[in-house]
Amino acid sequence: MAIWVEVDLCDGCRRCVRACPYDAVEIREGKAHIGDRCTSCGACMEACRNEAILTDAQPRVVPDFSDYKGVWVFAEQRGGELHRVSVELLGKAQELATQLNQTVAAVLIGDGVAGLADTLVEFGADTVYLVEDAILRDYRTEAYAHVFKELVEAHKPNILLMGATHIGRDLAPRVSRRVGSGLTADCTELSIDPDEGILLQTRPAFGGNVMATIINRYSRPQMATVRPGVMEVVSAAGTQGSIVTHVTRVSEDRIGTKILEIVKEPKTHTDLTEAKVIVAGGRGVGDAAGFELLGELAAALGAELAGTRVAFEEGWIPASRQVGQTGVTVRPDLYIACGLSGAIQHRAGMMDSKFIVAINKDPYAPIFKVADWGIVGDVFDVVPELTAQVRAVCQVMCD
Ligand SMILES: Cc1cc2nc3c(=O)[nH]c(=O)nc-3n(C[C@H](O)[C@H](O)[C@H](O)COP(=O)(O)OP(=O)(O)OC[C@H]3O[C@@H](n4cnc5c(N)ncnc54)[C@H](O)[C@@H]3O)c2cc1C
CATH class of the missing domain: 3.40.50.1220 (TPP-binding domain)
Structure with a gap:
């Protein structure tokens, strides 16, 4: 891919110099010159009044994601106890799903955890994808990431939210890599862009001095993690939900880790x-x-x-x-x-x-x-x- 200046059209106005975030453009003998530091970001082309900067790059096409539907929440549980952040995320998921006219689903993975499905429905899940297997009793990165890959490929969710807990921070990037999508960590606000119907993922950046809103236009699901306590719990009492069981193909020999012992720190304070x-x-x-x-x-x-x-x-x-x-x-x-x-x-x-x-x-x-x-x-x-x-x-x- 190349980017070049049509010297006859360039009037040396320096707009491109100012626009370039990489200091890759300079004026030589009254004409713009693009140097080695150019990343082909296109900022100079947008700034040029005379359309004197050209490229042979094709504009990136936004794929058709119309078959990706639903707002999913990872229903994180440990020892059969649901983490509060999953319930908080279901509240936000309901809001996003309403705006998109889509439904909310919770992904519940473990062994003997089916009893938690009612709670997930109570807090807004229209569907609970239940994956139970002895192999999934305790969280292991490889096993859970594999299950998510199977589910995402089978059901194509539009949005996938996880808590930024120890488990969520470990799992979310693995899943995003496996399904070929992006991930915005530690979001403090999530909303839907009314024009594009795309997820606006807001999080602090540059040491918390600015709030950046990030979008993912080119892959699905749109993935974000949110820290516990950020979203409010909203109950959806009275709603009906269905349980879809999924049988995973993951086997012990694919996992590569074994849990020998779980050592719990004594809980001295309330969370x-x-x-x-x-x-x-x-x-x-x-x-x-x-x-x-x-x-x-x-x-x-x-x-x-x-x-x-x-x-x-x-x-x-x-x-x-x-x-x-x-x-x-x-x-x-x-x-x-x-x-x-x-x-x-x-x-x-x-x-x-x-x-x-x-x-x-x-x-x-x-x-x-x-x-x-x-x-x-x-x-x-x-x-x-x-x-x-x-x-x-x-x-x-x-x-
Ligand atoms: C990337 C990044 C992440 C960060 N994350 C966090 C974070 O998660 N949490 C966090 O807290 N900070 C975080 N910080 C640090 C943050 O920027 C501040 O430095 C920190 O919060 C300041 O702590 P402080 O208010 O205790 O101290 P100071 O800013 O020094 O404030 C002390 C205050 O005490 C008042 N004071 C002094 N004596 C008395 C007195 N006797 N009676 C009444 N008032 C008195 C002073 O007027 C002053 O306002 C982060 C910084 C960075 C760069």
Whole structure:
């Protein structure tokens, strides 16, 4: 494929120079010259007023995907327990499917998991593709990816959503590679373009400083992962669903891994994504002793303790308690932000909280932009006072 300049038509206006994202175009003796750095992206051609830049590349044709239908959700389960993110995704899937006039399906893989199908229907699945086999009892990448490939090839879904859990992050890229499609990881918003009927996949980019909307025009299914807690749970009570069983051809000799033992970490806290009230701290809390003050407020409120990346990096909270773009996404009823600035990467993980209270001694801290109530003050004055008042109210209610 070549790209060249018709020198007779070029007036050396430099529009192409400015348009080229790779600095591949320069003006030599008043005419555009395309250098080795050119990737044939076509930006210079679009910018040229005189149609002086030409290529022999054929425009890429969008294939006919009219036989790809339905919005699918991977119904992730571990030990027969459905992961909450699957239910959250079914809510979003219903919305997307309604806009497309298509249906919602859940893909349930495991052994002895058929009992979960009713829950999937209750939360919006019109169809549950059920794949049960002893070989599929515990998640293994190769086995689950193979099952997905079989299902996608047989039923041709338009959209396929997975939770950005440990399993989803492992499985989604494998499936996308096997079915020859793209994948957008960690989406924070999904919607349908009303003109093209294509999935708009929005996610933070460049360190969270911009939100990029990504589309997949040339392959199907359109695949995205979404982190737990980002989408809201929507029940679809009263809907009817059907179960389609699929018998997989995957066999043990194709898998290549064996699970010898599953070691479960003892669960010491509620999952942050399910917490109703969260007390979170940042650098302004100062040290681990400062976090003990926050812990007292959390205990008085029956809340979970969390923090910023700084709080994690300082060792004041474990990684599982970091809220934000590279941590957990939460949407509690009440989020009390103490001594944290509200950097965009932190806000990305908490701004859908129902009510936000911010305590910060800087009145211009960005957290106040998303707070419902702001207290300008020192956490070491405000938090103990708040704790005392909460305890007093609880005492009155108990008496
Ligand atoms: C790619 C990338 C991903 C990231 N992911 C995350 C993420 O997932 N989560 C996350 O949190 N961050 C993340 N970050 C880091 C983020 O950019 C910020 O650096 C971080 O959130 C700041 O933490 P902070 O608010 O605790 O500290 P600071 O920004 O330093 O803010 C401290 C605040 O405390 C206030 N303060 C100080 N003393 C007191 C006091 N005594 N009383 C009251 N207020 C006081 C100050 O006024 C200030 O507003 C990421 C960054 C990048 C580049």
